[in-house]
Amino acid sequence: MSSLAGLLQRPTNRQLLAGAALLFVTAFYSPLTILMLAPVYGSAPAHLFHGYGAALVGGAGWFLKDHIQRLSGGRALLVVPVLAFWVPTIQTFLFASSSALGNPFGAVVTEVLTYYPLLLISVACAGKLVQAGLDLGRHGDAVAEHVPLLATYVIYKAGEKVAKWFLAHFLGAAFFLSRSGIQLLLPVLYSTIAPSKVLLLAVPSLIFSLTSNVHMHPGALNSHLHEEGFSLIARQDSLTGYISVLDNLNDGFRVMRCDHSLLGGQWTRMPRGYSPAVMDPIYSVFTMLEAVRLVETDHHEPRVDANSKALVIGLGVGTTPSALMHHGIETTIVEIDPVVHQFATEYFHLPSNHISVIEDATTFVQRTPPAQYDYIVHDVFTGGAEPLELFTMEFLENLAATLKDDGVIAINYAGDITLYPAALTVRTIQHVFPTCRIFREQSDSDLTTDFTNMVIFCKKSSATPLTFRKPVPADYLASKFRENYLLPKQEVDASMFQEIPKSGRRFLFEREKNLIYKWQDRASLEHWKIMRSVLPDLVWENW
Template sequence: MAKSLSNASAHTKPDSVSALDRTVLYLTVSLTGASVMVLELLGTRLIGPFYGVSIYVWSSLISVTMIALALGYWLGGMIADRIPGLRLSYLIASAAVATLLIPILIRPVLLLTDPMGLRAGAFFSALLLFTVPLTLLAMTGPYVIKLAARQLANVGALSGSVYAVSTLGSVIGTIALGFYLLPMTGARAVLYGLSALLGLLASTLVLYERRGLGGNVATLCVAVIVFACFGGGALAYEHHRPQPWGKGLTLLYESESVYGWVRVIDDQAQKVRFMMSDASTISAADLDNVRSGLLSYQWVTQRLPVFRPAARSALLIGLGGGHIAAGLERQGVKTDAIEIDPAVAYAASRYFHYHPSGDLLIGDARYQIRRLNKTYDFIIHDCFTGGSEPAHLMSIETLRELKAHLNSGGILAINFVGFAEGERRMPAQLVYRTLGEVFEHRRVYVSEPDSEFNDFIFFAADEPINVHPEAASARTLDLLAKRRFFGMTEGERIVTDDFNPLESLQVSKAEMYRKVLLERVGMDVLLR
């Protein structure tokens, strides 16, 4: 390219860049800018199913991206000054190869970093997988500026243009990935496609750099065909790629939606069908009766009519397999549901035989709640997923919005995973205190009475929450009494949209949840 630029200068002004040079260079920085954002965003889809999609995974990926960009800018500028023989096409080709290696290295890297724990494991997984390709892509910016600059007089304008075009490419890459590529293909297929695209760009740059040395259109056509075949083969492989799981596990359904990696898996050994979203089991059922859930906190939630026998309507936020809704509907409680992930809603209907008696709304809970024009006797808040809960749905502002949609005497039920003892119970105490700021009465149940690590099921209402013995069997009353928790105390602060420390306080919970998950379903189902 250095040769082409020098040749072009003979026919252009000394301080200008030819139209062809400008087009090629801007195309390069726009595609590399898009590639940087695609890799950063894909990181959550590759690491999240193993470590959970949490603030720690996002922080790790953003930090690694910033490290790689800083290193790439420095190296790119230094190499452009000191090693002029290193062509731009070499950098792009190397980035293509490094990107191609990511899906190959995912499994061994995750297994290598697993002993490091949640935070260190997420960071070093991102560091090992993404530093090299991101650094190579970042090197192109200063390298392009060096190649295109004629005189010091136009370096400022040229630099601004290069980084502006690169940023615009990043925007386009972000939108293309989130709106189209991920829902249509999946993370690994996008990586293969990105590698092929970078390879094609490198081939184009080789021809451009060697315009006077025998490069021709035929060579470019061959490169296009090779990379098209490679990309098509990679997509075909992804659609038929066998899962490296142990015997007795059967994958029934898999979808990589914009919200998570959703799978429905049959475990023949345990006779259980479960649904997973990233690194969380969000539903489980006996293979002989998939309509009935096996998760014990769901059993407690389905007993809500024992406290309000006259109740006839409910809203479930977080559908899962639909077992809570089905249990309430069998008791005559018509149940609407809000589910953010259409893949989860489909799996609940197709593989757990969920058939809504009320409305099924697909979308973010807070957005859908603001649009509701109904009130309910019960609202069940069950949004725990991926090893973490969406903390913005636990704030006092959200609770007030939910209260506005409760009938007089209605009950809000919240499922919250945490610890019952010691300093680690602080998150549960914060939620309990926040509920007390909105409702007059509270009651707490747990899914496992003898376990420190538990699902807490918080009931909150403006009227006393009492059991109606005539509405339940003696066995139900006995089980409810055993699961009632009396040890919950007030937290020191409340959770608000402005002050919301839940996720940072839930590190121990996330690590314990992941440990329990691995014991129950095994590590293989978290690996791609």
């Protein structure tokens, strides 16, 4: 049976290697923990206290290492792989209480009962091993204590950086490279570092993971989802989060999910004889975005779809670009996540006759020649927060350069329109595009929260006010839904966004976007509550 005391009696290089390996694997678990929390609590709330908690617990592990070793009789290392095997099981049961625990409290409780104990004991054991491996006692107590502390910190942070790079490049490539698969793989690595007969205590958790854990076993997941009237069609880890496609079996709609957010959805159950050219979306905002075609020119001449070009930034399920293509517009879609594009094509009828660009939009607009597009649709909300880099002055100016002089842009902004970031965003957009009108998705009577979608329609020209032509039957694509929602109706008074709070900024610049993160955290928590009212708790918790 292996123990910390046993390892401490081994040759110096063996001690140092074991300590470094233990720290490295534990550091890898840090970003993985956030990935596990994100589908249940959202990516931003999962980050909210993680860094502070990890620093506090890691520090406690180092300074309590001698105390922990005495209490465990030098056998604390034996507990580490057992804890690692139990983490997924404990998380699964805690996720089932996420609604009762709330957000972000539930995310913190989950880490306190799973990752933090693993981190505490791992750092304590690794600290002893690194200290013994360096063997600096002959240089005095100060050196013997502080150099190993610094070495432990450096190894842990290096492991964290490697983990983030690895997950960014390989997450989702295979089962054991998925977030759930890696949770099974890391305990095996812990067991290699500290083999022990105590691992028998992990057998019940391992059996549960392989047979009943909904995050690892699709069959178990669908049996739970069917109880709520849903069915999982596809799922995969990817660049922007956990992506899945779900069917609502009772009401007849299909949605695409990214972590704790919906990228969009379409109605799948239609009345007999009803067959729109493009499937009706479940949210009217995606139909409103199609109204970019209805904005009149300065000379009030009708725009012609033929020979027109559109740029769509952010794909979602592809409702808006599908409509543009059906109108005969050459459409370029820029989407950073290849899985989103794959799922939109396979499960949401995205036509193939478009130009697909799987790339960061900031890079794409920088290399695009000027005056290329008649229409631009900017729709990039995901994971409960807007990607700030796509609303900065720098990005919007580069984007405006790709729009023709008489072109039109429609920008979807999702958030609390009473908060500072919304006003900052609107002012930045208005500075780049001089003529704008703002519409929201819901009327005053329908609003239950200030968090909503608003579409900002803008022209590059300021010669005339922005106006919409009256739609004709061809604009509706044989859709009753579009007849109701295509032409924007709920206009927002732009003057409400002009007040600048004390210490606030007039415009959003790339160098200052970090000042907005705390507001995004607040908005993400509000968005979490909204999403819990859209789909049942069980759907979010079991992902």
